[in-house]
Amino acid sequence: MIKYIVKRLLLLIPVLIGVTFFVFTILSLAPYDPVTVILGDGATEEAMENMREELGLNDPLLVRYVNYIWDLLHGDFGKSYKTRLPVADQILSRFPNTILLASCSMVIAIVLGIPLGILSAKKQYSLLDNVATVGGLISVSMPNFWLGLLLVILFALKLRWLPSQGMGEDPVSLIKSLILPSITLGTGIMASVMRMTRSSVLETMRQDYISTARSKGIAESRVTVRHMLKNALIPIITISALQFGHLLGGSMLTETVFSWPGVGRYMLDAIKTKDTPAIMGSVILMSVSFSIMNLLADILYAFVDPRIKSQYQTKKKNKQKKSPAEDGGKEATA
Amino acid sequence: MKKSLAFLLAVLMLLSALTGCGSKSETQTPSTQPSETSSTTNSGEKTEEPSAAEAAYKDTVIWAQASDVTSMDPHVGKETAAVTVTCNIFSTLMIVLGDSEPQPLLAESYQQLNEKDWEFTIRQGVKFHDGSDLTVEDVKYSLDRAINSNYVSYIVNFIESVEITGDNTIVIHCKEPYAPILNNLSMPFSAIVPKAYIEENGEEYFQLHPIGSGPYKLVEWNPGESVKLEAFEDYFGDKAKTKNLVMKVIPEAAQRVIALETGEVDIAYNIEANNLAQVQNNPDLVTLEEPSMTCYNYFFNLNKPDSPIADLRVRQAICHAVDCDLIIDTILNGTGIPATSMIAPSVAGYVKSSKYEYDLDKAKELMAEAGYADGFSLVMVVNDSQQRIEICQVVQSMLKEINIDVEIRSYEQATYINALNEGEHDMGFSAWITSTGDADYTYMPCYHSTQWGKPGNRSFFANEEADALIMEGRSQSDIEKRKEIYSQLNQIIYENCTQLFICHPTNSYSMSNKVDGFILNKDGYNRLNYVTCLQ
Numbered sequence: 001m002i003k004y005i006v007k008r009l010l011l012l013i014p015v016l017i018g019v020t021f022f023v024f025t026i027l028s029l030a031p032y033d034p035v036t037v038i039l040g041d042g043a044t045e046e047a048m049e050n051m052r053e054e055l056g057l058n059d060p061l062l063v064r065y066v067n068y069i070w071d072l073l074h075g076d077f078g079k080s081y082k083t084r085l086p087v088a089d090q091i092l093s094r095f096p097n098t099i100l101l102a103s104c105s106m107v108i109a110i111v112l113g114i115p116l117g118i119l120s121a122k123k124q125y126s127l128l129d130n131v132a133t134v135g136g137l138i139s140v141s142m143p144n145f146w147l148g149l150l151l152v153i154l155f156a157l158k159l160r161w162l163p164s165q166g167m168g169e170d171p172v173s174l175i176k177s178l179i180l181p182s183i184t185l186g187t188g189i190m191a192s193v194m195r196m197t198r199s200s201v202l203e204t205m206r207q208d209y210i211s212t213a214r215s216k217g218i219a220e221s222r223v224t225v226r227h228m229l230k231n232a233l234i235p236i237i238t239i240s241a242l243q244f245g246h247l248l249g250g251s252m253l254t255e256t257v258f259s260w261p262g263v264g265r266y267m268l269d270a271i272k273t274k275d276t277p278a279i280m281g282s283v284i285l286m287s288v289s290f291s292i293m294n295l296l297a298d299i300l301y302a303f304v305d306p307r308i309k310s311q312y313q314t315k316k317k318n319k320q321k322k323s324p325a326e327d328g329g330k331e332a333t334a
Numbered sequence: 335m336k337k338s339l340a341f342l343l344a345v346l347m348l349l350s351a352l353t354g355c356g357s358k359s360e361t362q363t364p365s366t367q368p369s370e371t372s373s374t375t376n377s378g379e380k381t382e383e384p385s386a387a388e389a390a391y392k393d394t395v396i397w398a399q400a401s402d403v404t405s406m407d408p409h410v411g412k413e414t415a416a417v418t419v420t421c422n423i424f425s426t427l428m429i430v431l432g433d434s435e436p437q438p439l440l441a442e443s444y445q446q447l448n449e450k451d452w453e454f455t456i457r458q459g460v461k462f463h464d465g466s467d468l469t470v471e472d473v474k475y476s477l478d479r480a481i482n483s484n485y486v487s488y489i490v491n492f493i494e495s496v497e498i499t500g501d502n503t504i505v506i507h508c509k510e511p512y513a514p515i516l517n518n519l520s521m522p523f524s525a526i527v528p529k530a531y532i533e534e535n536g537e538e539y540f541q542l543h544p545i546g547s548g549p550y551k552l553v554e555w556n557p558g559e560s561v562k563l564e565a566f567e568d569y570f571g572d573k574a575k576t577k578n579l580v581m582k583v584i585p586e587a588a589q590r591v592i593a594l595e596t597g598e599v600d601i602a603y604n605i606e607a608n609n610l611a612q613v614q615n616n617p618d619l620v621t622l623e624e625p626s627m628t629c630y631n632y633f634f635n636l637n638k639p640d641s642p643i644a645d646l647r648v649r650q651a652i653c654h655a656v657d658c659d660l661i662i663d664t665i666l667n668g669t670g671i672p673a674t675s676m677i678a679p680s681v682a683g684y685v686k687s688s689k690y691e692y693d694l695d696k697a698k699e700l701m702a703e704a705g706y707a708d709g710f711s712l713v714m715v716v717n718d719s720q721q722r723i724e725i726c727q728v729v730q731s732m733l734k735e736i737n738i739d740v741e742i743r744s745y746e747q748a749t750y751i752n753a754l755n756e757g758e759h760d761m762g763f764s765a766w767i768t769s770t771g772d773a774d775y776t777y778m779p780c781y782h783s784t785q786w787g788k789p790g791n792r793s794f795f796a797n798e799e800a801d802a803l804i805m806e807g808r809s810q811s812d813i814e815k816r817k818e819i820y821s822q823l824n825q826i827i828y829e830n831c832t833q834l835f836i837c838h839p840t841n842s843y844s845m846s847n848k849v850d851g852f853i854l855n856k857d858g859y860n861r862l863n864y865v866t867c868l869q
Contacts, residue, residue, distance in 0.1 A: 032748030036755075036788070039485060040412065045788070047484040054484070083404050083411075083557075084541060090557060149588060157592050164592045165584055167559065259584045261559035269401070269558075274748050 001302070001312050008295045012288065019287045020072075020280060021065060027276050028061050037274045038081045055081065068280070077284075078277035080270070087281040091263055094250075095285070097167060098262035101185065101255070102247035104178050108186030109193050110240060116190075117197025117236075118224065121205065132198075136191035148184040148257040155180060165259040181258040185251055189243045196239045200232035207231070233304045237297050245293030249286030390869045394578040395849070395862070397601035398590045402558050402583045406544040407537075408525035409476075409483040414858050417522045418603065419561050419581055421859040423463075424525035424546030425571075427454060427473070428516050430771060431861065432853045433680065436516035439571070440468065440526055440547070442502075444516075446811070450494075450508045452515060458502055461568045462528045463545035463552075470498045475529035477506070486523035489770065511809035513816060514772035517682060521770055522859055549574040549863035559583060565863075574863040575851060591844070594619060600849055600867050603858075605842035607667040607721070613844040621844040622854050623669065627768040629676045629776075630725065630836040632714070632761040633754070637786075637794035643712060643760045647704035649831040652761075653690035654697035655736045656729055662837050665724050670837040675824050676766055676776045678838040680856040683773025683807070685817050687824035689835070697736050709737025712760035716742060717750040722763055725836065729761075755787040761834065762792055771857055773820055774808040781827065793832040800826050 034057065035048045043051075052058050056067065071078060077088040120129040139147075156164035168174035204210065205228060213227045214220075250264025263282060270278030302309040399418060405411030408420045429439040438444065441454040460468040474496045481490050492512040497505045508515065518524060525546060532540045544552055549571065550563035561581040565574035582599055584590045587606040591613055594602045605613060605621065613619050634649050635641070642648045662670040671679075674689040701707055716726045723744050730740040740761075745753055754762045768776045779790030782804050786794050803823040810816045827833070841858055851864035 030749070032746075032752050034748070036751050037748045043484070044488050044491065047487050051484045084407075085405075085557070094558060145586075149586075152589065152592055156596055160596060163598055164596055165586075165589045166582060166593075166598070256585050257589065259559070259582070259586070259589065261556060261583075265558055265585070272747075 001299075004312055005295065005299065008298070012291050015291060016284065016287060017069070019283060020069065023280060023283050024065050024068065024276075025061065027274070027279060028064070030274075032274065034081060034274050034276060072284075077281045080278045081275045082270075082273045082278070087277045090278070091266060091281050091285055094261055094263045094266050097260060098248060098250050098255075098264065101178065101181055101251075101260060101262060102244060104182035105186035105189060105247060106240065106244050108182055109189035109243070112186075113190040113193030114197050114229075114236065117194040118201050118229065120194065120198040121201035122224070124202065129198075132194060136194050139187040139191040142188070143253075144184055144188065144251070145253045145257045147187060148180065148254060151180050151184060152257075165257075167260055177258075181254055181260055184257070185247065185254045189240075189247075192239060192243065193236060197232065197236050200235045201228055204228050204231045230304060234301055237300050237304065241293045241297030241300070242290075245290035248289035248293065250282070391576065392600075392867045392869050393576065394580060395576045395601065395865055395867045396580040396582055396599045397603060397862075398582045398584040398593055398599040399603040400583075400585055400587070400590070403555065403561060403581075405541060406552065406555065407541050408486075408522055408527065408544075408546070409480045410485045410541075412486050412523055417859045419563070420525070420544070420546075421522040421548070422550040422563060422579065422862055423544060423548045423552055424522065424527065425460075425548045426520055426522060426525050427456075428520035429861075430517070430520045430855065430857070432855060435682075436520040439520075440473070441519075447505065449511045449809075452506045452508070453499070454504050454506065456502045456504065457570060460547050460570045462531065462547050463566055464528070464531060465568070466528060466530060468526065468528070468547050470500075470502060470504050472529045473504055473526055474498055476526040477524065479527065480524050489518050489521050489523045492518065511811075513808055513811045514682070514770060514774050517770045517772040517775075549861070550579055553578075569863075572863055575866045576862075579862055579865075594844055594846070597846070601843065601845040601852065601865075603843055605844050607665070607669050607842075610667055610669060610842060613842075618847055619844050620847050620849070621842060622852070623840045623842050624854050624856055625671050625678055625680060625838045626841045626858070627678045627681055627771060627838075627856060629673050629678060629764075629766050629768075629838055630670075630722075631673065631676065631764055631766070632729075632834040632836070633759070633764055633792040634761060634832060634834070635757050635759050635792075635794060636830075636832065637757055638760065641712065641760055642704070642706055642710045645704045645706075646831055647700045648706060649834075650690060651697040651700035651704070651736055652733060652738070653831060653834050654693045654700065655738075656732050656834060656836075657692040658836050659692070661725055661728055665721060665728060666837070666839060669840040669842060671840075673835040673837050675827065675835060676780060676833070677768060677773045677820075681768045681771055681773055681776075682813065683777075683816055683820050685821045685824060687821070688828045690831070694735060701736050707737070709739065711739035711741060713758065714740050714742045714761045714763070715750060715753045715759035716744050716763040718744055718746045722765070726763060729834075754792045757787070757792075757794060759792075764792065765839075766790070769857060773816075774804075777804050777807060777820070777823060781823070781832070795827075795830065795832045797826060797830065 035051045039048060039051060056064060059067070068078065077086065079085060080087055080090065116132050120132045123129055152164045155162045162180055163173065163177045166177055168177040210223065210227055213223045250262050250267055252264040252268040254260065255262045255264040256268060263285060267279065267282035270282060302312055399415055401415040403411060403416040403419050404413045405416055406420060408424045411417065411420060425440050427439060427441040428436040430436050440457055440460060442457045444452060444454045446452050456470055456473055462468055477490060477493060477496045481487050481493060492508050492515065494507040494509045497507065499505050528545060531545060542555070547570070549566055549569045551566045553562040553564045555561050560583065563579040565577050567573070584593055587604070587609055590602040591605065591609045593599045594613070595616060610621070613621050634643050636644060638644055658672045662668060662672065674687045677684045714726055714730070716722050723742070726742045730742060733740050743753070753759060754764070766776060766780065779785045781791060781795055781800055783796035783801050785791040800823055803819050807816050807819045807823065810819060843854060845852060846867065848868035850866050852860070853864060854860060
């Protein structure tokens with residue numbers, strides 16, 4: 001198991017090299033001079049040349065990329081072109097805010113999505129199912145920022161229950177300020193979790209072992225949770241983990257609408273000002289969190305499904321058995 | 335096991351969220367809704383108001399703006415969003431307050447020694463926020479630092495050298511006679527920074543822990559979120575009236591207005607045209623509008639011999655065919671004044687000049703005269719701002735009337751600037767800002783023949799007479815004589831029809847009607863030391 005995890009983590013390296021190279025190249029090939037954006041109108045030709053030299057923009061693309069990676073390997077993410085502040089510090093100081101928002105949204109999505117999905121499945125084609133289906137469709141298709149603004153108009157402007165934007169400082173106002181953005185962000189995900197749960201539960205419902213469980217006289221609630229849900233959980237985990245990975249990269253729209261100081265807005269600002277080091281930093285964070293959530297999902301499978309767990313383990317056992325037998329070739333087929 | 339734990343956590347979170355929501359309606363937390371007890375609603379809070387209304391001022395005033403500070407270093411962060419904060423932390427030798435002429439601030443007095451040399455006497459007893467004295471050493475160091483800064487050098491690079499001539503006097507030697515010197519020295523980019531502090535702590539430390547000699551000192555900067563300032567007790571000038579200032583970053587325009595209406599903020603900058611009706615209709619809000627020093631215009635590309643645009647009559651026809659008032663009334667919701675030149679009325683050196691009035695018949699006549707009665711097509715370049723694209727679309731449809739087919743090419747900012755610099759456009763949209771408040775800041779880069787492309791001359795205009803007038807204008811210190819020079823210059827520009835001038839848009843600020851003492855600066859760099867807000 002641990003070996004598997006290490007292997008997956010090592011796989012991150014080529015992924016990161018690929019992603020950074022791809023983004024770096026695109027940013028460099030874009031037909032603009034970053035210096036004009038950094039210095040703005042009025043800058044003298046001399047100042048621009050100095051700046052280009054200072055930022056190493058006169059070097060060829062490959063040299064710049066290698067330099068960037070070299071610095072990266074030394075833990076240096078570079079300084080933002082625009083603010084001259086270290087990118088790593090800036091991202092790390094915002095990341096907890098994004099984690100908080102992402103977690104709350106996921107909690108809303110899962111706590112509401114899974115039970116609704118199960119209910120929809122168990123009462124297929126009932127009124128509840130239809131309402132949930134339509135509601136799900138609406139919330140998936142509704143643009144985040146629009147839903148966010150509607151919520152703000154209702155809860156902040158009309159009812160004055162919640163702050164319209166920003167992030168509270170003391171715990172009480174923090175929780176208050178979390179509610180609207182979390183709902184905004186969580187609704188869409190809730191809908192996809194719900195739909196996934198529904199179809200997955202529908203599938204397991206028809207399995208023989210469910211009938212067996214029922215015929216044994218196990219209480220329906222226990223059948224639902226222990227037998228149905230547990231078996232239906234794999235795709236739900238997959239979609240939740242992917243969505244969570246997505247959220248951890250920062251949600252630009254929601255963070256902008258709610259003035260939430262997270263990494264998504266940092267990235268958006270960076271893109272607007274062509275701030276290459278800041279964009280690269282955000283992209284790296286995005287891909288790492290996405291990959292790690294993916295890995296976490298795979299690990300979770302093992303806990304949910306003993307069959308998968310045994311697969312991980314047999315692999316390990318196979319290796320131990322086969323390595324002395326000099327039969328490495330067949331290992332892959334196992 | 336894990337699952338149940340996760341479930342438990344989830345339930346806990348939801349519960350806490352709900353209780354947080356519940357307690358809200360009972361206990362009023364002043365931190366999030368400071369001025370909610372205004373007369374905005376008829377809700378129960380009103381009962382609390384009389385006791386607090388005894389002309390008590392809030393100790394914290396919160397303002398919202400669209401973007402965060404780019405850099406706290408006044409010689410780096412030149413974006414308006416940065417300067418709105420740093421201009422309260424740092425002081426400059428001179429200052430422009432509201433509509434005033436530049437007046438001495440850190441300088442006690444000044445005099446022009448000869449054509450190129452100016453002597454400044456520095457005020458004694460000025461303290462930086464760390465308690466150290468501001469000396470002539472700091473002044474020289476700061477100006478040199480600004481000259482060497484890639485970001486802001488263009489504001490101060492008229493200076494040849496700064497010489498310390500006494501305990502409290504310096505002489506600024508200019509490279510050539512430079513009339514707008516006082517305006518440039520009142521720009522926040524020429525702020526005075528503490529030499530010893532920076533040298534001791536290093537540049538990087540200074541970026542995050544800046545100290546100046548302004549009315550407010552920095553308490554905390556949460557990048558992307560907020561900046562907290564506190565009144566500096568030893569400020570040499572008029573001391574800040576409100577103890578704490580908070581700048582909140584609210585990028586979404588509609589949210590800035592909502593936050594203002596709910597009382598989460600007291601002042602909101604950057605009110606957009608389509609939110610204007612909302613704030614104007616709210617009796618609890620006061621909205622200030624100030625024609626900005628920006629000019630929306632189109633540069634005609636005179637450097638395209640093959641294009642019909644090279645024909646003066648065509649350019650005049652285009653100007654006659656565009657109804658600027660209609661653009662202002664519709665797209666800008668009336669937030670702008672028609673422009674006759676690049677220079678806005680509030681800028682030093684402004685003179686009213688001739689304008690091609692809206693006259694469709696004349697336009698058609700001119701087109702026919704030029705031999706383009708059947709029209710032609712041209713390329714219009716603009717950035718990706720929605721409002722600007724809309725302006726282009728309106729101009730496009732207006733030009734359709736004289737049979738000109740306009741192809742609008744909208745690029746994101748950097749590509750757009752590049753396209754203008756390279757002369758891809760026949761008509762290039764431009765939103766030029768005369769940041770220093772002095773006409774030379776615009777005339778020199780936009781019209782001088784040495785400034786083609788990047789520096790600003792995007793009509794690729796070259797005229798010896800104009801060049802001579804520009805140079806004369808910047809060296810003439812008598813403002814009336816300068817105006818005469820600029821009047822002649824405007825006439826040349828008018829006759830050559832280098833641009834289609836649209837308007838000077840308005841900057842709008844909105845605030846609670848309890849706010850007092852807000853001085854709107856025409857450049858948007860509002861000093862807030864006079865601001866108070868009733869509870």
